[in-house]
Amino acid sequence: MRLVDLLPVLCLLFRPLTATFADDAYHIDFHHVLLGIPQPRATFLHRPSATSKASLLYTLSNRSVLGAVNPRDGSVVWRQQLGAGNGLLRPVFGESIIISVVNRTVQAWDAAEGRLVWDWTSPDEITNLEISQYDGGGQGIYILTQGEGAKATVRKLSEHSGGLEWEYHDESGNIPRGLSISAQGLYFVASHSAILQGSKIKVTTLNPSDGILLGVIHLSTDADLSDDDSMLTLESTGFSSLVIWSDRTLKSLRINVLGTNNIYVARLPIEKDEPIGTVQISTSATKGGAVDLLVHCKVRASDKTSHSAHLYHFDAVSESLKTVYHLPSVQGPAAFSIAIHDGNTYLVRTTKRDVTLFSSISEHHLEQWLLQPKFHSPSTSAYDIPFAVSEVVVREKSSYGVRSAVLHSSGDWEMIQNGENLWFRPESLSGVVAAAWAGTDGPRSPTRELKTESHSHIAAAYLHRIKRHARDSKSFPQWIQGIPDRIAHSLFGIEYRSQTTGFQRDSFGFHKILILATDSGRVFALDAGSNGKILWSTQVSVIGKGPLWEIESIQVDSDIALIRDFGGLELQVRITDGIILDNQLSSAEVDLKTTITVPDMSGSALTIKVKADGTVAVPQRRRSGLEMMIVTRDDNMAIRGWTLATSEPVLAWAFLPRPNERVISIAARPLNDPVASIGKALGDRNVLYKFLSPNLLIIGAVKVDTSSASFYILDSISGRVLRTLTHPAVDITQPINCVLAENWFAYTVFSNLTERVAQNGAVTQAATKGYQIVVSELYESTLANDRNPLDPASSSPNLHPRAVDASVHDNGPHMVSQTYLVPAAVSFMTVTSTSQGITPRSLLCVVPSLNSVFAIPRAYIDPRRPTERDATSMEAEEGLFRHEAALEFDPKWALNHMREVQGVQTVITSPSLLESTSLVFAFGNLDLFGTRIAPIGGFDMLGKGFNKIQLIGTVVALAIGTGVLAPLVQKKQTDSRWKGT
DSSP states (O other): OOGGGGHHHHHTTSOOOOOOOOOOTTTSOEEEOOOOSEEEEEEEEEOSSTTOSSOEEEEEETTSEEEEEOTTTOOEEEEEEOOSSOEEEEEOTTSSEEEEEETTEEEEEETTTOOEEEEEEOSSEEEEEEEOOSSSTTOSEEEEEEOGGGOEEEEEEOTTTOOEEEEEEEOSOOEEEEEEEETTEEEEEEEOOTTSSSOEEEEEEEOTTTOOEEEEEEEEOTTOOOSOGGGEEEEEOSSOEEEEEEOTTSSEEEEEETTSOOEEEEEOOOOTTOOEEEEEEEEEEOGGGEEEEEEEEEEEETTEEEEEEEEEEEETTTTEEEEEEEEEEEESOEEEEEEEETTEEEEEEEESSEEEEEESSOSSEEEEEEOOOOOSOTTOOOSOOOEEEEEEEEEETTEEEEEEEEEOTTSOEEEEETTEEEEEEOGGGOOEEEEEEEOSSGGGOHHHHHHHHHTSOHHHHHHHHHHHHHHHHTTHHHHHHTHHHHHHHHHHOOOOOOSOOSOOOOSSSOOOEEEEEETTSEEEEEETTTTTEEEEEEEOSSOOSSSSOOEEEEEEETTEEEEEETTSEEEEEETTTOOEEEEEEOOOOTTEEEEEEEEOTTSSEEEEEEETTSOEEOOTTOOSOOSOEEEEEOTTSOEEEEEOSSSSOEEEEEEEOOTTEEEEEEEEOOSSOOOSOSEEEOTTSOEEEBOOOTTEEEEEEEETTTTEEEEEEEETTTOOEEEEEEESSBOTTSOOOEEEETTEEEEEEEEOOOSEEOOTTSOOEEOOSEEEEEEEEEESOSSTTOOOOOOGGGGSOOSSOOEEETTOOOOOOEEEEEEEEESSOOOEEEEOOOSSSOSOOOEEEEEGGGTEEEEEOGGGGOTTSOSSSOOOHHHHHHTOOOOOSBOOOOGGGBTTTTOOOOSEEEEEEEEOSSTTOEEEEEEESSOEEEEEEOTTOOTTSOOTTOOHHHHHHHHHHHHHHHHHHHHHHHHHHHHHHHHHO
């Protein structure tokens, strides 16, 4: 057999090439599932049921999120978003439920699954929660509420149904402090108001079964009672209840067995002049009705902080107080926690160096583990440890196991088990209020380098290039070492981790940097292409007005991020490492509303101030005018256009809404909104020209008295109202959003109409009650192949003020609109972005009720889809199909797939280096989610299903076959020539 006959057989050894792209879900995206910063009085380890052998870590965070975390790996087992406000969380021992309180609502949750069992709403705010831990007529849930005029009420709820069983009212005007229950009764503790002489504690004893008053005792404390609720602790031993408080000097403790008049004093071994920062009291009931008291003292001296602990034992039966031991002070951050195992109390001390276990008998440690080097995010800093919760397991007689959930002052949470870091949760990422994209090249990108050389002298350019090559050569050995790993990753899909830290440049532009700012005053940098890895974190030392950081804007220029807040703070943060280069707190102007940064004639940044009345202030250093228009909105809902063509800003036009109308949303075209085609090709090969103007604005306004919504399309240069759409009978309490891109715009409303309505200049069709998305396209003419440009003079800037009437508009572009009924409210909308604008844009919608972000393909919301008929062959060639009034959210459109993305409020996009792909990042009060989307598929990138090994093998086989067959063919040709002669 000749070798040429074997060639088909050799080709069969390789599988056919496939063009099927594997699903990239959970590979190209990242999701930071967050709970918020855990609260010390609402975080504990608890077994979800009496038969469960393992505990779950429960917490109620500062974001009012109730969640259960698996202590093994840190994954969220379940979570529930509760209402905003202060919260309480308590376990019900022996039952499979936990009880949460937020504001006025009490809720019982299944501890294993997070399912709501029952809820009850109080008429007043709930300040305390107590759950009985013993059998008898007192079983139930007790809550303490405070109404107007310091009127307190004690109520009992059924732990099985949440029904109200009884209530007791206290109208004495005393300040309620808490509840405690024991076998002796239910105790309501209050203190006299500050207007009375001295300070006293009032203890009211109630019958737990029916709420009948049993007695009242007043405890004299003179002026020793601290105003801080954390200084007063209530503890039940089962046999009796105790109240423990610290005096104002924080040098001693006072203990009282509720129901008696005796007060016991425990002196803390602290020097007379030693400054005490805080005192934390922790208690644990032991066997025989005794209580172990742990007093954690934090002492601050100059820049140093030390922590000490003191353990006391109080026998409630004999009413005796004994000092067990005093642990010496440790320098640096530390946290103390109490753990109970088989009725024995253990003390766990956690520092930045070690974890130490003590018993409740001796100050000699039982176990000590040195902490391993930190492996978690750079956002964690160990300058303080607010609190920790621990669990102790006795393996053998002298062998112990300890795991502690430690909260760092940065807001990050980690689990330490026997000195090893099990997991880390970056809860400090919650509460992102602003975000911006940044490139990975920084100031030394190839484009910038070449541009610098092209504008330099030939000698300077040559020297600059030599320096650039010398600088790049430093990373050449590392690049050589990474070649095998990159080849293995490309051919076999083996995970490849770059040895470089920080930025990673890639050929597709996926490794862009996200600059984030949280309301707690932290700035982060995340790598969008490395599963949202935290590159660095910086705590801002100066925060603007109010308890939360309110960010005005984040602007990225080269390798600098400029962050402004509404308190006058301006930060310049270096993107490469998070170092704050400049931190300026300007004098806050009362009437300052916002600032705008624009380039001046020389190309440098120029900051323009916008005041609350909508006027513009330009710095004096500007010498000449700018061909630029600035649009502002004042507090009276008036929108103004200012031209900077002269030395001073000149009011060009003013848009005044109709009477009793309020502007609620404004949208402009994105800064990166390239247009690849100026027209739309029709099925008959004609062209419908788009109305493309970079100066369009869409203004959404509502009229409260008539419950109507109006949307105005405005030319921001001339102030002309091009189109107006009005919707009557709109629920103005529902989200109303709008978005504008290319030649089309979309907005959302909730319509209450249920009959056919004809509107002037708006969509005329059968109105359906529900959530609606209205999509409109603008064209230059109703006729194909007709440009019909608007009057150029009408678009020129006005140097004299011109009032714009919202009810009158000139003949504008041709508009085609369509309405779609969607199943849920959309809280935010934006569009995808690509580098050239060739790829059709998808509409990104945030749906809070579904905890999802949907990407609706452009074809499904095309307003030119035929109504009440099938598409013709010409329309089908354009990609149009029959219009359906109801637009269901297809699960395939959900960018988060099966994940639940909670608390998302805003979505930002950025183009990648591939025209097919857009980067998407969603953020808000809680979760962070990032992904990349290809609206019409990755047509310019090979998918994961592409077999590169087969391609290489085929090329090699063809090369070998060609090499083998070439001499044979040449010999055959030579022989045929000889035979021919």
